[in-house]
Amino acid sequence: MKKIDIEITVGFFIFIGILCMAYTSIKLGQVEFFKNNYYELKAKFTSVTGLKKDTPVEISGVKIGNVKSIELKDYQALVTFEINDHIKIHEDAIASIRTKGILGEQYIEILPGASDTVLKPGETLFDTEPPFDLLSVIKNLVVGGDDE
Numbered sequence: 001m002k003k004i005d006i007e008i009t010v011g012f013f014i015f016i017g018i019l020c021m022a023y024t025s026i027k028l029g030q031v032e033f034f035k036n037n038y039y040e041l042k043a044k045f046t047s048v049t050g051l052k053k054d055t056p057v058e059i060s061g062v063k064i065g066n067v068k069s070i071e072l073k074d075y076q077a078l079v080t081f082e083i084n085d086h087i088k089i090h091e092d093a094i095a096s097i098r099t100k101g102i103l104g105e106q107y108i109e110i111l112p113g114a115s116d117t118v119l120k121p122g123e124t125l126f127d128t129e130p131p132f133d134l135l136s137v138i139k140n141l142v143v144g145g146d147d148e
Contacts, residue, residue: 055067
């Protein structure tokens with residue numbers, strides 16, 4: 001009888017351990033089974049160097065969505081991103097590609113606008129800023145600027 005109690009107790013703790021590992025894996029992998037409601041917006045950039053799919057989209061440091069896709073259209077990068085349904089983006093908002101820290105990961109920061117017109121799902125933000133290119137700055141410092 002005592003052996004059965006020990007086996008049941010050990011089995012229970014192994015089961016709890018497996019559940020904890022599954023929960024941690026899902027959270028770290030950022031897997032969502034029940035997706036929140038999102039709508040798509042687009043933005044055209046002259047350059048999206050280093051930007052990837054699933055990159056966060058933020059307003060004032062708060063994550064409001066993710067990059068869904070990046071494609072080339074009319075020799076510009078067309079970025080499609082998903083925004084939480086309850087967040088409204090105005091037509092004069094500015095989308096910028098920023099870097100966390102000096103060499104950190106990139107994200108899209110949206111600077112809110114003051115327009116009365118709110119973008120509808122599928123519309124495009126035209127005010128954009130490409131990422132800061134640190135390598136070009138270093139190259140100009142090493143090689144030198146314009147000749148005098």
